[in-house]
Amino acid sequence: MTKLIQVVDSLLKWFLAGLMGGIVLVVCWQVVSRYILNAPSSITEELSRTFLIWIGMVGAAFAYRTGVHLGLDIVTQKFPPAIQRRLALVLTASVVIFAIAVMVIGGGNLVALTWELNQMSAALGIKMAYIYIAVPLSGVLIAFYGICQLYFMACNKPTPAVEGMH
Amino acid sequence: KPQQEVTTLRLAHALDQEHGVHKAMVLMGERLAHYSNGTMQIEIYSGGQLGNERELVELLQIGSLAMTKVSASSVESFVPQMRVFSVPYIFNDNAHLWQVLNGKTGTELLMALQPARLRGLGYYDAGSRSFYSTNTEINTPADLRGKKFRVLASQTAVRMVEELGGAATPVDWGELYTALQQGVVDGAENNPPSFYLSRHYELSKYYTLDEHTAVPDVLIVSLPVWQDLTPQQQEWLQRAANDSIVYQREAWQQSSDEALAAVKAAGVKVIYPDKQPFRDAVAPFHRSLQQTDIGPLLQQIADIGAQMEAKND
Amino acid sequence: MEMAILVLLLVFFGLLLLNVPISFCIGLATLATMLLSVDFMPAVTTMAQRMAGGINSFALLAIPFFVLSGLIMGRGGIAKRLIECAMALVGMLPGGLALVNVMSCMFFGAISGSAVAATSAIGSFMLPEMKKQGYDVNYSAAVTAAAATTGMLIPPSNILIVYAIASGGVSIAALFIAGYLPGILLGVSLMIVCAGYAKIKGYPVAARLPLKLVVQKVAAALPSLFMIFLVIGGIVSGVFTATEAGAIAVVYSLILAVGIYREVNTTELPGILMKAAETTAIVLALIATSSAMSWILSYEQIPQAISAAMLTISENPLLILLMINLILLLVGAFMDMTPAVLIFTPIFLPVAVELGMSPLHFGIMMVLNLSIGLVSPPVGSVLFVSCAIAKTKLEAIIRPLMPLYLAMFVVLMLVTYVPAISEWLPKQFGF
Numbered sequence: 001m002t003k004l005i006q007v008v009d010s011l012l013k014w015f016l017a018g019l020m021g022g023i024v025l026v027v028c029w030q031v032v033s034r035y036i037l038n039a040p041s042s043i044t045e046e047l048s049r050t051f052l053i054w055i056g057m058v059g060a061a062f063a064y065r066t067g068v069h070l071g072l073d074i075v076t077q078k079f080p081p082a083i084q085r086r087l088a089l090v091l092t093a094s095v096v097i098f099a100i101a102v103m104v105i106g107g108g109n110l111v112a113l114t115w116e117l118n119q120m121s122a123a124l125g126i127k128m129a130y131i132y133i134a135v136p137l138s139g140v141l142i143a144f145y146g147i148c149q150l151y152f153m154a155c156n157k158p159t160p161a162v163e164g165m166h
Numbered sequence: 167k168p169q170q171e172v173t174t175l176r177l178a179h180a181l182d183q184e185h186g187v188h189k190a191m192v193l194m195g196e197r198l199a200h201y202s203n204g205t206m207q208i209e210i211y212s213g214g215q216l217g218n219e220r221e222l223v224e225l226l227q228i229g230s231l232a233m234t235k236v237s238a239s240s241v242e243s244f245v246p247q248m249r250v251f252s253v254p255y256i257f258n259d260n261a262h263l264w265q266v267l268n269g270k271t272g273t274e275l276l277m278a279l280q281p282a283r284l285r286g287l288g289y290y291d292a293g294s295r296s297f298y299s300t301n302t303e304i305n306t307p308a309d310l311r312g313k314k315f316r317v318l319a320s321q322t323a324v325r326m327v328e329e330l331g332g333a334a335t336p337v338d339w340g341e342l343y344t345a346l347q348q349g350v351v352d353g354a355e356n357n358p359p360s361f362y363l364s365r366h367y368e369l370s371k372y373y374t375l376d377e378h379t380a381v382p383d384v385l386i387v388s389l390p391v392w393q394d395l396t397p398q399q400q401e402w403l404q405r406a407a408n409d410s411i412v413y414q415r416e417a418w419q420q421s422s423d424e425a426l427a428a429v430k431a432a433g434v435k436v437i438y439p440d441k442q443p444f445r446d447a448v449a450p451f452h453r454s455l456q457q458t459d460i461g462p463l464l465q466q467i468a469d470i471g472a473q474m475e476a477k478n479d
Numbered sequence: 480m481e482m483a484i485l486v487l488l489l490v491f492f493g494l495l496l497l498n499v500p501i502s503f504c505i506g507l508a509t510l511a512t513m514l515l516s517v518d519f520m521p522a523v524t525t526m527a528q529r530m531a532g533g534i535n536s537f538a539l540l541a542i543p544f545f546v547l548s549g550l551i552m553g554r555g556g557i558a559k560r561l562i563e564c565a566m567a568l569v570g571m572l573p574g575g576l577a578l579v580n581v582m583s584c585m586f587f588g589a590i591s592g593s594a595v596a597a598t599s600a601i602g603s604f605m606l607p608e609m610k611k612q613g614y615d616v617n618y619s620a621a622v623t624a625a626a627a628t629t630g631m632l633i634p635p636s637n638i639l640i641v642y643a644i645a646s647g648g649v650s651i652a653a654l655f656i657a658g659y660l661p662g663i664l665l666g667v668s669l670m671i672v673c674a675g676y677a678k679i680k681g682y683p684v685a686a687r688l689p690l691k692l693v694v695q696k697v698a699a700a701l702p703s704l705f706m707i708f709l710v711i712g713g714i715v716s717g718v719f720t721a722t723e724a725g726a727i728a729v730v731y732s733l734i735l736a737v738g739i740y741r742e743v744n745t746t747e748l749p750g751i752l753m754k755a756a757e758t759t760a761i762v763l764a765l766i767a768t769s770s771a772m773s774w775i776l777s778y779e780q781i782p783q784a785i786s787a788a789m790l791t792i793s794e795n796p797l798l799i800l801l802m803i804n805l806i807l808l809l810v811g812a813f814m815d816m817t818p819a820v821l822i823f824t825p826i827f828l829p830v831a832v833e834l835g836m837s838p839l840h841f842g843i844m845m846v847l848n849l850s851i852g853l854v855s856p857p858v859g860s861v862l863f864v865s866c867a868i869a870k871t872k873l874e875a876i877i878r879p880l881m882p883l884y885l886a887m888f889v890v891l892m893l894v895t896y897v898p899a900i901s902e903w904l905p906k907q908f909g910f
């Protein structure tokens with residue numbers, strides 16, 4: 001299981017770095033093509049928004065993994081450790097429920113709907129489903145990390161940390 | 167006596183409440199309540215609070231929203247045939263446009279929405295789109311050359327400006343005012359009420375009424391919602407929609423005239439160009455579309471125009 | 480509708496107090512509320528669509544860009560040069576180093592979009608330096624935290640971009656220009672407090688540097704300060720939009736850090752990109768789930784109900800604005816800035832507009848207000864970062880923060896009741 005987590009971590013990190021580099025290049029090209037070449041690109045605007053959706057969704061899964069999403073621990077830190085541990089199980093489960101209900105099922109249905117009804121993006125002319133698929137993908141990743149975390153909690157082992165972050 | 171249940175249809179659009187279209191929708195709600203003896207009502211969400219036009223159509227497909235009004239260009243992504251309206255100069259004049267919309271072609275296009283889980287109730291007038299520019303006077307297509315014009319992010323719209331000689335620049339509607347002000351783009355194109363209500367006339371000194379495209383608005387209801395209504399309820403809704411369409415067309419003409427008067431009063435030079443050079447410029451574009459999926463549709467529209475001209479002669 | 484409000488609040492605050500990440504609190508509260516009036520499948524599908532739709536916005540691209548350029552500047556020797564420049568300019572005044580700290584934060588804020596970035600970049604240089612000269616560690620941490628908030632108003636600013644989105648179309652360029660005066664006003668008031676405090680405590684005053692050295696230090700910082708002109712100049716002259724300016728800032732900071740100062744190695748870049756993606760995603764996840772929440776709020780017509788209720792309490796605009804400010808200060812105490820802006824803009828903006836306030840002015844007021852929240856307990860990201868760098872406790876830095884809070888509150892009242900502070904400068908640029 002630890003091995004699997006590490007493989008997914010590493011894939012995610014490089015994918016995100018690639019998207020981040022890509023989005024800078026796309027918008028720079030937008031400025032260059034319009035201001036210097038006087039031949040504005042018609043796809044950079046939509047392409048960069050698509051990258052942003054992917055960074056936001058897939059990155060949210062990664063941020064969940066590294067534990068940097070903002071939370072409020074002023075109440076829970078006062079509880080005894082045994083209760084804190086049990087609460088952590090419930091809360092991880094609630095995150096998994098959200099990821100599965102809204103992101104995997106809702107997002108999956110959205111992808112299926114836009115695929116089946118063949119909705120195309122305006123500028124790139126690709127299926128909207130390719131843009132929306134970031135949502136269920138992120139849901140699957142969050143659910144995966146959440147379930148791993150539940151597993152390690154149940155075994156009373158620490159969840160392995162992400163290599164090379166923090 | 168059991169209390170009668172009221173059917174509420176939620177309708178969302180992206181315009182503000184001052185817009186004539188919103189008022190026409192309010193009228194539709196009143197008429198629907200009247201025809202149905204208060205058993206049906208329409209709740210209107212304005213100003214894009216539930217999403218932009220493309221997203222609103224999607225919500226109809228998802229089933230969390232009953233009705234919307236969107237530009238035919240926003241329906242292109244769902245129903246490719248709707249692209250025809252973004253092709254410049256396919257209509258001879260306004261009468262030709264409405265002959266098409268109210269005739270067999272218009273009905274067929276509304277029916278083409280069905281496979282996308284949508285039902286078209288009719289067309290609202292959205293006038294004709296024309297160029298406006300910050301610094302250059304546009305009299306002929308040659309004046310567009312090398313100038314950056316903001317277009318809708320649609321392939322047909324991009325092609326349209328390029329065929330006329332301009333540099334098509336997709337800019338987000340929200341960023342457009344600043345883009346015009348700072349000179350990121352040299353101009354944009356829209357109908358008179360939008361030119362006025364967006365306050366782009368404060369920055370654009372020239373408005374050239376070349377009227378290159380006439381893209382109507384489409385009033386749409388979600389197909390599952392429509393199918394849940396009884397035939398009687400469907401008839402009431404269609405009748406209310408028809409009433410609002412009649413009202414909206416009059417209101418549109420009035421607000422269009424008022425908008426033109428207002429921008430003139432604000433110092434905008436309104437130019438009435440000779441349209442023939444513009445039509446000539448897009449002739450190759452029309453020819454290149456003959457072999458595509460919208461070729462037959464364009465031919466139909468051209469035939470209707472030819473018949474009308476023959477009758478007038 | 481009352482039921483919807485109740486469920487939304489209960490689920491949201493319940494989960495929040497139990498330490499569920501805020502994005503998921505918002506998401507789950509939205510889901511529970513939506514299921515009251517929409518069937519399961521359309522409800523979750525609509526939520527998924529709103530989440531993607533909420534971040535499908537070109538203007539939001541500026542956030543990853545300014546986060547990325549902030550990271551590069553922090554690691555690339557740019558912060559260090561800005562501090563040396565500030566030292567040469569104000570180091571010899573009473574409380575010199577505290578003033579240097581504030582000014583450096585303002586400089587750094589003027590080229591980066593995030594207060595946390597300013598706190599960590601400036602704090603890690605300034606705090607050891609201030610300690611060496613005999614400044615109290617807690618006081619130094621308090622000054623850094625308060626000063627870092629100036630960067631929220633001084634452009635570029637990610638939170639102003641978030642506000643522009645939430646308000647439904649206030650011009651980002653106009654907001655950026657509107658932020659200068661309030662931001663500088665805030666910085667100057669903090670500097671006045673620092674100088675007064677130093678006089679009382681008898682903090683050392685640095686020797687005046689020879690003019691030649693001053694010129695040298697300022698000159699060394701010029702390439703970094705040039706970023707301000709590049710970003711704002713490029714926007715004002717129409718070379719690029721406010722959003723595109725972010726990408727240009729990334730490229731420029733890369734050229735400085737990798738090419739000219741040579742303090743960042745190209746092999747470090749993938750790590751920096753990952754870190755930037757992670758930080759960006761936290762903000763985007765909040766925006767995504769908040770968009771779903773604001774959809775259900777609109778669907779249930781809750782903002783209209785709240786604003787109507789507020790307007791029935793009093794007809795006096797001065798009083799209602801004070802009330803809005805107090806509510807926001809309370810919100811800011813518990814909630815981070817981004818979710819607060821996303822949730823409360825649609826609720827309070829219509830009230831403010833009804834009272835005759837411009838959306839531009841309201842945005843500056845709201846961001847300034849919530850900036851105080853960044854440094855107010857119990858939850859404040861800037862406060863946390865500053866404590867972490869100073870290796871001190873949260874409780875310890877509250878006392879020295881008191882006079883700084885007061886200065887911030889005075890500026891907040893000025894900005895609230897004097898529209899010209901926010902509106903005069905943008906008017907000069909034709910907005």
Ligand code: NA
Pocket residue numbers: 587588589590591592593629630631632633634635636
């Ligand atoms: Na800033």
Ligand code: NA
Pocket residue numbers: 811812813814851852853854855856857858859
């Ligand atoms: Na706080």
